[in-house]
Amino acid sequence: MKLQLALDLVNIPEAKEVVKEVQAYIDIVEIGTPVVINEGLRAVKEIKEAFPNLDVLADLKIMDAGAYEVMKASEAGADIITVLGATDDSTIRGAVEEARKHGKKILVDMINVKNLEERAREVDALGVDYICVHTGYDLQAEGENSFEQLRVIKKVVKNAKTAIAGGIKLATLPEVIEASPDLVIVGGGITGQADKSAAAAEMKRLISAR
Numbered sequence: 001m002k003l004q005l006a007l008d009l010v011n012i013p014e015a016k017e018v019v020k021e022v023q024a025y026i027d028i029v030e031i032g033t034p035v036v037i038n039e040g041l042r043a044v045k046e047i048k049e050a051f052p053n054l055d056v057l058a059d060l061k062i063m064d065a066g067a068y069e070v071m072k073a074s075e076a077g078a079d080i081i082t083v084l085g086a087t088d089d090s091t092i093r094g095a096v097e098e099a100r101k102h103g104k105k106i107l108v109d110m111i112n113v114k115n116l117e118e119r120a121r122e123v124d125a126l127g128v129d130y131i132c133v134h135t136g137y138d139l140q141a142e143g144e145n146s147f148e149q150l151r152v153i154k155k156v157v158k159n160a161k162t163a164i165a166g167g168i169k170l171a172t173l174p175e176v177i178e179a180s181p182d183l184v185i186v187g188g189g190i191t192g193q194a195d196k197s198a199a200a201a202e203m204k205r206l207i208s209a210r
């Protein structure tokens, strides 16, 4: 089980500072969608150059032009690129094919997918690397989480790795770990803590104990 740090509400210098603090405890650093919107793929490039030993995920949440956008993120140095599960199969296929050309991986974000079980089966058959259940900020604010969704995809996904994101904190991590995802994605649960390094270290300890 791997730990991914999601960076959403920072600029590039702030992102570097946070990664410096917690790099010993994380496997993947995510350049979050708001950071890409604010800073562009330059953020991916700069973080990969500064931390070559970490995998970098570009959270582009691709909905169209799968091959082209994956090509651009790959050129910027991303190791993993996100595509939305709600989009059409041809976009996901294009993204996967392009990722293979560059030796990169595709994580499909199932945010707001209504027919989760059926869509997870379909997406799994498209040869993606990760399928991720995700409760975004806006539904987190309404008290929702993706813990049950994780159990659903764990039952039907046979090829891809499974991941979970959305509001995971130290207090809720044990319940997440219980469902055995391959990847746990944490943003505010680390970046919102006064001692980010301690929070990340404790999360890594809990994950490694499994």
Ligand SMILES: O=C([C@H](O)CO)[C@H](O)[C@H](O)COP(=O)(O)O
Pocket: 006, 007, 008, 030, 032, 033, 034, 059, 135, 136, 137, 165, 166, 167, 168, 185, 186, 187, 188, 189
């Ligand atoms: O993908 C995300 C969100 O849609 C904003 O871009 C976050 O990276 C993801 O939710 C993880 O962050 P936390 O919810 O703060 O753990």
